[in-house]
Amino acid sequence: MRWADIEVIIEALEENYPEEDIENLSLPRLHKRIISLLDFDDYPSTSNEFILETIKKKWIKLREDNINNQ
Template identity: 40%
Template structure:
């Protein structure tokens, strides 16, 4: 997975952290959790606030 795979990342995060409310996650934690996903294969430095926000929003949608 790459940073651009926001929906796939959100699904993985939802399955990996089912007890977390994504509305209240800090971007630093989100970044760390994304880069720790087994299938994630992108440069950790390529993320930015816009990408992290898109992942967070997709995760919120997935959780609902």
């Protein structure tokens, strides 16, 4: 997966870190979580604050949707 694969990234984050406190997760820590994903295959340095904020917001939404659908 690459930085542009936001939906795939958030699914992998939710699968690997289901107990993560996303709201309080710093962007540097989020970055580390993403680049440590098994299938992540992109240059770590090509991310930026906008990409990380987008991933964080979408991950929060995914978590909320999962909770509401239970």
